[in-house]
Structure formats: structure tokens, C-alpha cells
Amino acid sequence: MMHGHATSEFVCAKCFDDEGMQEFVANHAENTECDFCGDISDRPIAAPFDDVTEHIAACIGRFYDDPSNAGLAYETREGGWQGATYTTHEIFDELGLDFPNDDSGRLRDEIASAMPTDLWSDAEPYRLNVDEQLRYSWEAFCRVINHELRYFFVQNKRDDDDDDEIYGPREILQLIFSYAKRAGAFVTMPRGTHLYRARHQPDGEAYVSAAQLGSPPVEHAIQTNRMSPPGIVMTYLADDPETALAETSNTPGTFALGEFVTERDALILDLTQLPPVPSLFAELSDTLEYDPRPALNFLHTISREISRPIARDDRVHIEYVPTQVVTEFVRTTVALGKQAVEGIRYKSSRPGARTAVVLFADRSNLVLEKNDQPQFYHLQKDHWLRLHKATVKTVSEQDIARWTDV
Numbered sequence: 001m002m003h004g005h006a007t008s009e010f011v012c013a014k015c016f017d018d019e020g021m022q023e024f025v026a027n028h029a030e031n032t033e034c035d036f037c038g039d040i041s042d043r044p045i046a047a048p049f050d051d052v053t054e055h056i057a058a059c060i061g062r063f064y065d066d067p068s069n070a071g072l073a074y075e076t077r078e079g080g081w082q083g084a085t086y087t088t089h090e091i092f093d094e095l096g097l098d099f100p101n102d103d104s105g106r107l108r109d110e111i112a113s114a115m116p117t118d119l120w121s122d123a124e125p126y127r128l129n130v131d132e133q134l135r136y137s138w139e140a141f142c143r144v145i146n147h148e149l150r151y152f153f154v155q156n157k158r159d160d161d162d163d164d165e166i167y168g169p170r171e172i173l174q175l176i177f178s179y180a181k182r183a184g185a186f187v188t189m190p191r192g193t194h195l196y197r198a199r200h201q202p203d204g205e206a207y208v209s210a211a212q213l214g215s216p217p218v219e220h221a222i223q224t225n226r227m228s229p230p231g232i233v234m235t236y237l238a239d240d241p242e243t244a245l246a247e248t249s250n251t252p253g254t255f256a257l258g259e260f261v262t263e264r265d266a267l268i269l270d271l272t273q274l275p276p277v278p279s280l281f282a283e284l285s286d287t288l289e290y291d292p293r294p295a296l297n298f299l300h301t302i303s304r305e306i307s308r309p310i311a312r313d314d315r316v317h318i319e320y321v322p323t324q325v326v327t328e329f330v331r332t333t334v335a336l337g338k339q340a341v342e343g344i345r346y347k348s349s350r351p352g353a354r355t356a357v358v359l360f361a362d363r364s365n366l367v368l369e370k371n372d373q374p375q376f377y378h379l380q381k382d383h384w385l386r387l388h389k390a391t392v393k394t395v396s397e398q399d400i401a402r403w404t405d406v
Helices: 019-027 049-060 088-094 106-114 130-147 169-182 241-248 293-306 318-332 397-404
Strands: 010-012 046-048 119-122 186-189 194-200 235-238 253-262 266-270 343-347 355-359 385-395
Touching: 010 049, 019 046, 019 049, 046 049, 049 106, 088 106, 088 119, 130 169, 130 293, 130 318, 169 293, 169 318, 194 241, 235 241, 241 253, 241 355, 241 385, 241 397, 266 355, 293 318, 293 343
Parallel strands: 266 343
Antiparallel strands: 010 046, 186 266, 194 235, 194 253, 235 355, 253 385, 343 355
């Protein structure tokens, strides 16, 4: 039941900045004129004000409630409510509910008056909400991986961990997999996909073969990367030549650019095409069994973590260890049916660049020339990365500035 009185007014989508509210109003429009901004149309553009405020109250109610309903303690001697409380206007600001055409503030005030309470607290003031639970669990995962445990998780939680709201390291890894599967992030990279890999080419050298332009030998895999530690060979490529050069070059110079083509299909985790996170005020379908927003928020967080810029030096960067562990889990544990995952596509951290992909492939997966084939190469049958052609590119100071200008 609303706090204010029912009205016969109508409000249009232009009165809101939020896409979810705009969509809700458009879906429930009944009137051709807005009573707040005065917009008029020959088709319905404005929804009943009471329907709009009921929707807003329901959306806010997922996270906030009247303090007394939420069970927040009240102590007169201690100054009142024993926890954070918020006015309705503060809730609007916190949730980004803006009213771009409301110069007088009438719409904002009338919506606030229609809410079921003037004062709010967290809906469960003594528990984390789902977004907080995932965020704090990821922070705990990074802390544990960087400073406590790294290679072996027997239990989801340590025996001395009595916080049942924080997921353990193994649970976080399993959640990433289940959320990504639910979001449709596992896709097939089809046979015949062209991928690009750049390598700095010193004066007097000519890198033209798959052995020279493909993944390095194990003994040369000495650099810390965002998804692989020293000693673990993976093949970092890009979906276009520009991104390959941007991802590789820190200084101007001459670069050999290898264009590779895949010889078979490969299942990859694509973090570049995740569904957008619906607005808090989006009208979710009744057929949904769960709210997709926390899972998608979390996946976008993982995507940003993996795309963070990397330092190209010989130091051990423990800040990359969490994403290396996530990658190792995907590489060694995750499968859809009987099909293993063979790579991760991610957004380049370089301005102006696009997407890159790391393939869980080493030199044994390259199609090599006869004279480059190591001993026992013929015993490995899965040669599925073939060098299509090699070219030489010059990277200028202007290119470097374009790729590093934040």
C-alpha cells in the first residue's frame, strides 16, 4: 500500500533517465499526454502514475525496507536506530533514479510521497545482499590466493572460517563457471577463424615461420601474464591486427605480424559479449527463476579483472595470480558435456584496441614446418593453429600514444 494518495496522473518515459524505467513506462503507456513534462503524442506515451510508483517501490523493496519491518534495532538511549537509515530521496540518489525534465522537483517529490515509507534501512541489515556477498567473496578469494593458499583447495572454506556468507575459493571458481554457462558465455570459435599475433622484430631478423611467431618454447615462457604464470605456455592472440600490435608493443619499432587460422572448432569462454546488466528498475519476466543481475554484475567484474593492464617486465606480479587461478580452473576443470574449454576471449586494456583471446595451446598445437618440428612432434595429432601469412608492421610514436593514452 502506497504512503501517498492514489492519483489519476500519467507520466512518460522522458521523465526518467533510467533505461529500466523508460522501458516500464513504454510497456504500460495508456495516455497520449504526460502530466509532468507536458509531452504530447498521437500514440500512448504515458503510464499511470500509480502503476509507476508501485513498480518503483517494489524494485526498491528488493534491497531496502522500513527499518521496523527489516528488524533494525531501535534504542532510545543510544540515539534511535542502531544502523544505517536513509531518506527516500537518498535512496533515489543511491540507486541513480534521476528525473531529467523535473526542473521544479514536483515529480521527484510526488514519487517520494507515494513510497510506502519515508525512512528506509537495508532490507536485511544484518546480512549481506547478493551483490555484496559476491563482491566480498571475490576480495576474499584474491586475498587467499595472493597470501594464503594458491595451488590446492580441498575445502570450500577453511575450518576456522565461521562466516557463512563468504564463498570459499573453490565455490567462487564454481560460481564463475555456472554463471558463465547460464549467461551463454561459452561459445564455439569456428574452424577457419583468423587470429593475429605480433612479435617485436629486431634489426637484421626476419620472423616468418609459425615457430617464430607462435607460442614460445617452455624454456622461454618466463614472463608473468594476466592469465598464465611463468612456465605455463599459452598462446595470446588478437581478433584483429591492430589489437595484436597494441597488446604487444610498448615502444615504437618493427614488428612481425603473424596471421593464424584455426584448423578446427574450439570451445572458448567469451567474456566480451556478456549480456548487459539490467537496470534495477527493469521489469523482469515472470518466467525468470532468478534475478540475473547479481550474476551478470559478477561476470562483468571478472571480465574487467582479466582485462586489466599488465606490466611487461620480469617481476613476479601477484596481482595477476587470481585471474591466473581462474584461467587454470577453466583450462583444467571446466567442460561442457565432454568438450573441454580451450580459450578465453577478453577485451584489450589498450585504448582503441578491441578483443584478444588466449588459447590453451602450446607449440605442439602449431602446424610447424618440417625443419622446425621437435622430436616426437608426429606423435601429437592435434595441430590446429596454422600460420596463414606473415607481414611486417611499423609501430610509430603516434601509435604508442594512441594505445596508451588514458
